[in-house]
Amino acid sequence: MDNPLSIEPLFHIGPVPITQPVVVTWAIMLALGVFSYVATRHLRIVPTKTQTVLELFVTTIEGQVRDVMNGDPKPYRTLIGTIFLFILVANWSSLIPGIEPPTAHIETDAALALIVFVAILRFGIGSRGVRGYLATFAEPTWVMIPLNIVEQITRTFSLIVRLFGNVMSGVFVISIVLSLAGLFVPIPLMALDLLTGTVQAYIFAILATVFIGAAVAETPSPQSKEDISQ
Amino acid sequence: MTIDWWTLGLQTVNVLILLWILARFLFRPVAKIIAERQAAAHAALDEAEAAKHAAEAARAEAEAARQAVLRERAEKIAEVRKDAEAEKQRLMAEVQAELDKARGQAKDELARQGRAQQEALSEQAGVLAGDIADRLLARLPKEARVAGFIDGLVEAVAQLPESTRAGIGLHGPVPLRAAQMPTEAEIAQLRAGLDTTLGRAVEIEVTEAPELIAGLELDTATAIVRNHFRADLDRITAEVRKHD
Numbered sequence: 001m002d003n004p005l006s007i008e009p010l011f012h013i014g015p016v017p018i019t020q021p022v023v024v025t026w027a028i029m030l031a032l033g034v035f036s037y038v039a040t041r042h043l044r045i046v047p048t049k050t051q052t053v054l055e056l057f058v059t060t061i062e063g064q065v066r067d068v069m070n071g072d073p074k075p076y077r078t079l080i081g082t083i084f085l086f087i088l089v090a091n092w093s094s095l096i097p098g099i100e101p102p103t104a105h106i107e108t109d110a111a112l113a114l115i116v117f118v119a120i121l122r123f124g125i126g127s128r129g130v131r132g133y134l135a136t137f138a139e140p141t142w143v144m145i146p147l148n149i150v151e152q153i154t155r156t157f158s159l160i161v162r163l164f165g166n167v168m169s170g171v172f173v174i175s176i177v178l179s180l181a182g183l184f185v186p187i188p189l190m191a192l193d194l195l196t197g198t199v200q201a202y203i204f205a206i207l208a209t210v211f212i213g214a215a216v217a218e219t220p221s222p223q224s225k226e227d228i229s230q
Numbered sequence: 231m232t233i234d235w236w237t238l239g240l241q242t243v244n245v246l247i248l249l250w251i252l253a254r255f256l257f258r259p260v261a262k263i264i265a266e267r268q269a270a271a272h273a274a275l276d277e278a279e280a281a282k283h284a285a286e287a288a289r290a291e292a293e294a295a296r297q298a299v300l301r302e303r304a305e306k307i308a309e310v311r312k313d314a315e316a317e318k319q320r321l322m323a324e325v326q327a328e329l330d331k332a333r334g335q336a337k338d339e340l341a342r343q344g345r346a347q348q349e350a351l352s353e354q355a356g357v358l359a360g361d362i363a364d365r366l367l368a369r370l371p372k373e374a375r376v377a378g379f380i381d382g383l384v385e386a387v388a389q390l391p392e393s394t395r396a397g398i399g400l401h402g403p404v405p406l407r408a409a410q411m412p413t414e415a416e417i418a419q420l421r422a423g424l425d426t427t428l429g430r431a432v433e434i435e436v437t438e439a440p441e442l443i444a445g446l447e448l449d450t451a452t453a454i455v456r457n458h459f460r461a462d463l464d465r466i467t468a469e470v471r472k473h474d
Contacts (some may be wrong), residue, residue: 006232007234007237016236016240017234017236017237018240019234019236019237021237021241022237022240022241022244025241025244025245025248026244028248029244029247029248029251032248032251032252032256033248033251033252033255036251036252036255036256037255039256040255040256040259040260043259043260043262043263044263045263045266045267045270047263051260051263054256054260055260055263055264057260058256058257058260058261058264059264062261074261077257077261078249078252078253078257078258079249081252081256081257082245082248082249082252082253082257083245085252086245086248102241105237106233107233107234107237107238107241108237108241110233110238110241111238111239111241111242111244111245112241112245114238114242115242115245115246115249
């Protein structure tokens with residue numbers, strides 16, 4: 001069994017080593033891209049079943065973002081939705097025999113966390129300005145500045161470790177059980193892994209939303225405005 | 231545990247590319263179609279609201295028209311009633327006038343008929359009186375129809391004015407009508423009375439006139455002296471008519 005903590009390149013493109021998580025991610029990107037293209041080619045006012053599922057997904061993402069951030073979900077919809085969808089599909093890719101989910105490798109989780117970290121900076125500065133964003137580190141008092149800085153870093157690391165630990169451990173346990181007990185014994189664990197993967201995708205996406213929401217100034221969403229006006 | 235930085239970098243790029251792909255082919259189109267549906271729903275709602283307002287306006291307009299029609303109807307009914315009342319009054323006035331006229335005519339007719347009836351009754355009374363007198367006289371001797379009236383005739387001549395009396399019998403015999411032909415004695419008595427009254431001798435020319443019933447009538451150029459029942463009956467009848 002491969003060591004999940006180590007990663008070996010499958011091939012090289014020039015000096016760049018191409019590892020298995022990268023290849024699986026490409027496959028996921030291709031699948032999601034093709035599916036999205038095909039599914040959204042002929043969108044109509046009166047939706048098909050597939051379109052209804054897609055709209056339900058998008059509106060659910062927007063609803064979650066709106067509830068957490070209490071603001072307009074439109075700027076964050078793509079980021080949060082992509083993170084959730086990618087982690088979900090990546091976690092569920094373990095169902096395919098011989099495929100390790102990219103999220104079971106810390107590089108993928110770190111890449112996702114890095115993107116979230118950059119998004120926090122970008123949306124925080126974009127919302128409050130540089131001075132305003134930096135001023136949030138002095139809240140509630142300037143004494144908290146070191147702790148807030150450390151918090152920014154640690155919570156990013158917590159995103160990485162939480163996702164990596166859960167997915168990797170699931171894969172690790174299934175591999176061990178599979179090697180010990182045979183073909184059908186790991187199936188309940190795999191089903192549990194599906195649930196874990198879904199929950200981890202949701203947690204990662206919600207935490208990213210919470211972190212971004214904490215960084216941006218609170219702005220009422222158009223929906224909230226409408227609700228108030230009514 | 232080591233981190234493959236190449237993999238980290240590639241995965242970062244991969245996720246960014248996936249972000250673009252999904253934004254381009256999934257989230258934007260789906261969000262766009264949701265927005266279009268919401269816009270269509272809002273447009274439909276606005277259209278329905280506008281249609282509702284239009285329907286309410288049309289209903290209000292129809293109600294106003296209905297009220298106007300009701301007002302016009304009430305006005306026309308009142309006008310027709312007023313005209314009918316005026317026409318009724320006019321017709322009643324006409325009928326009343328015609329009734330008054332007919333009543334007047336009937337009253338006149340009744341009066342006329344009453345008068346005619348009265349005249350007829352008077353006439354009949356006269357005729358009846360004549361018949362009664364004739365029947366009563368029939369029981370008397372025939373001489374009584376003349377002899378009893380000689381003195382009265384003479385007295386009536388005597389009461390005539392002198393000038394009138396002077397003209398009697400100047401130009402011929404005095405015409406004398408008698409209810410029946412008088413006897414010689416009666417003629418002699420009559421001549422003697424007239425001679426005495428007139429102061430001269432006159433001739434008498436007697437003719438029989440049964441219509442006088444009883445009595446004599448002297449008919450000269452200057453005077454007519456009647457002393458007979460017919461004249462009395464005519465006088466009585468005239469008096470009765472005058473008193474009616």
